[in-house]
Amino acid sequence: MIGLLFGAVLVLAFVVAVALPLLLWLDARQRGLVGDARVESPTARDDTGLLVYLRPFVDSLRELSRPDPIDLEAAPIAARLAPVISLFAALGAFALIPFGGRYAILSEPITLVVADPDWGVLGIVVAMAIAGLGVSLTGIAGVRTESLRGGVRAATQGTAGVLALTTSLLPMWVIYETMQPSAIGVWQDGVIPLSRLLEQAGVAVPEWWPDAVGFPAWGVFLNPLALVLFVTASLIVVGRSPFDAAFSQRDLDGGVLCELSGFRRLTMLLAGHVWTIVLAGVATLAFLGGWSIPWLSQSTLVGVIEPCFGSGFAELLCALAHVGSFVVKLGLVVFAMSSIPWPFPPLRADQVIDLCFRLLIPLGLLDAWLTTAVAIALGGDAT
Amino acid sequence: MTESVGVLVMLALAALLIGGIGWIHRKLSPRPAAATPEPSDPVPRTVTRIPLRFGVAVLLMLVIATAIVVLIPWTIAARELGGAGLLASALFAAPVLGGLLHAASRGPVE
Numbered sequence: 001m002i003g004l005l006f007g008a009v010l011v012l013a014f015v016v017a018v019a020l021p022l023l024l025w026l027d028a029r030q031r032g033l034v035g036d037a038r039v040e041s042p043t044a045r046d047d048t049g050l051l052v053y054l055r056p057f058v059d060s061l062r063e064l065s066r067p068d069p070i071d072l073e074a075a076p077i078a079a080r081l082a083p084v085i086s087l088f089a090a091l092g093a094f095a096l097i098p099f100g101g102r103y104a105i106l107s108e109p110i111t112l113v114v115a116d117p118d119w120g121v122l123g124i125v126v127a128m129a130i131a132g133l134g135v136s137l138t139g140i141a142g143v144r145t146e147s148l149r150g151g152v153r154a155a156t157q158g159t160a161g162v163l164a165l166t167t168s169l170l171p172m173w174v175i176y177e178t179m180q181p182s183a184i185g186v187w188q189d190g191v192i193p194l195s196r197l198l199e200q201a202g203v204a205v206p207e208w209w210p211d212a213v214g215f216p217a218w219g220v221f222l223n224p225l226a227l228v229l230f231v232t233a234s235l236i237v238v239g240r241s242p243f244d245a246a247f248s249q250r251d252l253d254g255g256v257l258c259e260l261s262g263f264r265r266l267t268m269l270l271a272g273h274v275w276t277i278v279l280a281g282v283a284t285l286a287f288l289g290g291w292s293i294p295w296l297s298q299s300t301l302v303g304v305i306e307p308c309f310g311s312g313f314a315e316l317l318c319a320l321a322h323v324g325s326f327v328v329k330l331g332l333v334v335f336a337m338s339s340i341p342w343p344f345p346p347l348r349a350d351q352v353i354d355l356c357f358r359l360l361i362p363l364g365l366l367d368a369w370l371t372t373a374v375a376i377a378l379g380g381d382a383t
Numbered sequence: 384m385t386e387s388v389g390v391l392v393m394l395a396l397a398a399l400l401i402g403g404i405g406w407i408h409r410k411l412s413p414r415p416a417a418a419t420p421e422p423s424d425p426v427p428r429t430v431t432r433i434p435l436r437f438g439v440a441v442l443l444m445l446v447i448a449t450a451i452v453v454l455i456p457w458t459i460a461a462r463e464l465g466g467a468g469l470l471a472s473a474l475f476a477a478p479v480l481g482g483l484l485h486a487a488s489r490g491p492v493e
């Protein structure tokens with residue numbers, strides 16, 4: 001139990017002290033508020049060194065010092081709690097993101113995930129739906145028309161996005177045959193030999209051809225279309241550019257955020273950022289091999305280190321390497337999610353829903369059927 | 384069951400963190416009674432008419448969500464069930480997908 005608590009505290013500390021400041025800095029850089037490409041704006045700043053890191057915390061404290069325009073004591077419970085629901089669900093979902101595999105350190109089996117149930121990835125999808133409920137409740141509990149409109153648009157867009165995101169994961173569940181976070185990572189910790197592919201294509205492979213020649217058994221190599229659909233749906237769910245119309249359309253005046261201030265505004269803003277990191281974690285787990293190091297499986301890595309340092313230390317080093325691998329991949333996905341979409345023109349909320357209905361959901365379903373058909377044709381082996 | 388305890392632990396920590404942020408807000412911000420009104424007072428909500436098409440879009444989402452929820456267990460057992468399972472899932476979801484594309488082509492959410 002103490003180990004579990006320690007792990008949960010470590011994960012939360014990583015989110016609050018590392019991932020969130022990094023993402024907020026990336027966002028500010030994208031908007032030209034910091035960095036070399038600083039724009040002429042009253043909010044632009046020239047922070048350097050430690051100030052860059054501390055800025056998000058200072059901004060958060062400044063936001064918390066602002067009074068709330070409504071009397072929270074007298075407000076209905078929906079108005080008080082609604083913005084908190086999204087952040088609560090997002091932080092809870094982090095329990096299901098594995099930062100590493102299973103190790104035997106000091107003769108104790110250790111799994112580097114706070115919770116590892118067999119419904120893990122589905123639990124994250126459910127948490128996303130609950131977060132959408134928080135957004136819609138915030139809009140409904142507001143006083144202004146813009147708040148209601150923004151809440152309805154954001155919730156509708158978010159729900160369509162969650163549906164598209166779930167369909168994009170269907171083919172991956174067909175491949176992995178599990179939703180358990182650690183099992184998905186373990187599945188990808190290996191290499192798909194090129195010789196096997198050549199044999200299936202009817203090409204004769206010489207006997208001396210090594211099995212190690214191939215590509216990592218990552219989801220992205222097995223089903224790249226699913227990754228494209230997943231990332232697009234993720235951007236829709238978290239309302240990042242170019243799918244941020246529910247918050248940025250001129251007639252909405254900020255949407256659900258327009259009458260939030262202080263604690264409620266900060267929690268709502270943080271929820272969007274935390275969800276970005278959670279979804280980047282899911283993308284890393286389902287498509288980029290999770291914690292695995294390409295062409296260096298856990299057994300190989302432990303086997304190389306063990307003769308020099310012993311079994312326990314080898315497992316410990318392996319665990320540290322895997323955590324590093326996961327964090328680097330997570331950072332790259334977060335960077336991609338906060339940077340790549342900017343060149344595209346923004347879409348209206350109804351266009352986003354249309355995109356989900358006409359393209360993302362049908363493509364996801366077709367992808368799931370095709371993947372299943374290929375897996376069955378290969379004798380039940382999707383690889 | 385034991386695998387799920389971690390989720391409860393994380394939710395408890397999340398509640399503590401959010402509670403801590405709320406406590407800081409209470410200490411830093413003016414008390415509600417002393418709060419000065421914003422320069423532009425909230426504009427009271429006017430009667431908002433939500434188009435009927437929006438209701439259709441929401442119903443579509445419900446139907447699609449139901450279809451996807453039914454398909455999720457199939458994906459886990461898809462390889463075991465083989466061709467018959469694939470055919471059954473296609474027969475189940477094809478009308479929903481066809482209806483979705485038809486409805487989307489008529490622009491229910493514009």
